[in-house]
Amino acid sequence: xxxxxxxxxxxxxxxxxxxxxxxxxxxxxxxxxxxxxxxxxxxxxxxxxxxxxxxxxxxxxxxxxxxxxxxxxxxxxxxxxxxxxxxxxxxxxxxxxxxxxxxxxxxxxxxxxxxxxxxxxxxxxxxxxxxxxxxxxxxxxxxxxxxxxxxxxxxxxxxxxxxxxxxxxxxxxxxxxxxxxxxxxxxxxxxxxxxxxxxxxxxxxxxxxxxxxxxxxxxxxxxxxxxxxxxxxxxxxxxxxxxxxxxxxxxxxxxxxxxxxxxxxxxxxxxxxxxxxxxxxxxxxxxxxxxxxxxxxxxxxxxxxxxxxxxxxxxxxxxxxxxxxxxxxxxxxxxxxxxxxxxxxxxxxxxxxxxxxxxxxxxxxxxxxxxxxxxxxxxxxxxxxxxxxxxxxxxxxxxxxxxxxxxxxxxxxxxxx
Numbered sequence: 001x002x003x004x005x006x007x008x009x010x011x012x013x014x015x016x017x018x019x020x021x022x023x024x025x026x027x028x029x030x031x032x033x034x035x036x037x038x039x040x041x042x043x044x045x046x047x048x049x050x051x052x053x054x055x056x057x058x059x060x061x062x063x064x065x066x067x068x069x070x071x072x073x074x075x076x077x078x079x080x081x082x083x084x085x086x087x088x089x090x091x092x093x094x095x096x097x098x099x100x101x102x103x104x105x106x107x108x109x110x111x112x113x114x115x116x117x118x119x120x121x122x123x124x125x126x127x128x129x130x131x132x133x134x135x136x137x138x139x140x141x142x143x144x145x146x147x148x149x150x151x152x153x154x155x156x157x158x159x160x161x162x163x164x165x166x167x168x169x170x171x172x173x174x175x176x177x178x179x180x181x182x183x184x185x186x187x188x189x190x191x192x193x194x195x196x197x198x199x200x201x202x203x204x205x206x207x208x209x210x211x212x213x214x215x216x217x218x219x220x221x222x223x224x225x226x227x228x229x230x231x232x233x234x235x236x237x238x239x240x241x242x243x244x245x246x247x248x249x250x251x252x253x254x255x256x257x258x259x260x261x262x263x264x265x266x267x268x269x270x271x272x273x274x275x276x277x278x279x280x281x282x283x284x285x286x287x288x289x290x291x292x293x294x295x296x297x298x299x300x301x302x303x304x305x306x307x308x309x310x311x312x313x314x315x316x317x318x319x320x321x322x323x324x325x326x327x328x329x330x331x332x333x334x335x336x337x338x339x340x341x342x343x344x345x346x347x348x349x350x351x352x353x354x355x356x357x358x359x360x361x362x363x364x365x366x367x368x369x370x371x372x373x374x375x376x377x378x379x380x381x382x383x384x385x386x387x388x389x390x391x392x393x394x395x396x397x398x399x400x401x402x403x404x405x406x407x408x409x410x411x412x413x414x415x416x417x
């Protein structure tokens with residue numbers, strides 16, 4: 001009853017605040033970065049709840065409903081999932097609210113950019129309320145998060161390809177020798193890093209005296225993929241560049257490392273088992289960093305992207321028509337004036353959806369994909385589930401990159417630009 005009354009009063013008050021403060025919108029680019037800051041705050045809160053909230057959760061009767069003592073790891077996982085669910089609902093609600101926003105005359109455009117006091121209150125209330133829901137809701141969310149995380153990883157791959165291609169194109173278009181040299185240096189450094197790192201992986205995860213065929217297979221495949229990327233990109237019929245291939249190779253080597261380092265610490269082929277706590281924490285930090293970079297890139301890129309981030313009505317979605325110099329134009333004859341608003345520059349729904357999926361993915365990182373393989377509460381993102389998720393992500397990255405190279409050859413009548 002307390003949770004229900006809290007929800008009703010909070011929603012009523014926050015709705016009024018949102019409507020009242022929507023007009024006082026902060027600058028548009030700042031609004032996108034403010035959402036990133038809110039997401040980063042949710043990551044920090046999830047980590048703190050995982051570390052310190054276990055004693056509190058054990059005292060809550062609708063959470064600790066067991067007749068026997070549960071391990072601390074269960075309560076840590078539960079705390080992370082509850083914070084993640086509140087954050088997910090916040091961005092998912094905004095994603096639904098923003099469906100169909102096409103121009104800046106829409107009142108919801110002001111909701112997207114303004115009302116930040118009300119937004120923070122709603123965000124806090126949603127997270128608090130998630131600690132009032134029964135465990136079955138969290139279990140369902142845990143299952144759904146695995147699928148949502150897979151979607152986020154797919155979006156992350158698309159963003160990486162978008163970033164590398166734009167980086168390469170921006171330097172090629174300069175058509176100057178110094179930029180050509182810069183392209184060559186980046187390519188050589190990336191490939192040398194890939195092969196040197198792969199050699200370290202053989203040392204760390206293929207210790208002598210043990211049969212580590214699975215680890216050898218993973219590392220060997222990473223090296224083969226690096227060569228394959230270069231060969232395909234340099235093929236005369238493929239309109240590719242070797243620099244993006246080298247960057248994707250480094251990323252695949254990184255994914256291979258994070259996969260192997262997530263093997264259980266009692267696995268003989270995990271040569272870093274004596275430093276399991278440090279490796280687990282470093283892998284978690286790297287995973288969180290790439291997640292934050294992905295959502296930040298989506299926020300910044302959204303304002304200038306000509307790809308899937310832009311709605312069809314957007315002037316950035318591919319049309320060559322220039323933007324109007326003023327915020328509005330006058331149309332009609334005589335005294336009849338019609339205000340024509342500028343269209344929005346990116347899809348607000350897709351923007352919030354990225355953050356919602358990232359909330360699911362961050363929960364999986366902090367809980368090791370809810371795998372019970374780890375025997376220590378100090379180890380995060382460790383277990384065979386994590387190993388296979390990450391190695392499959394590496395292979396999906398390779399497949400998607402190769403597809404971007406060969407698709408124009410397979411379907412010459414389609415426009416892939």
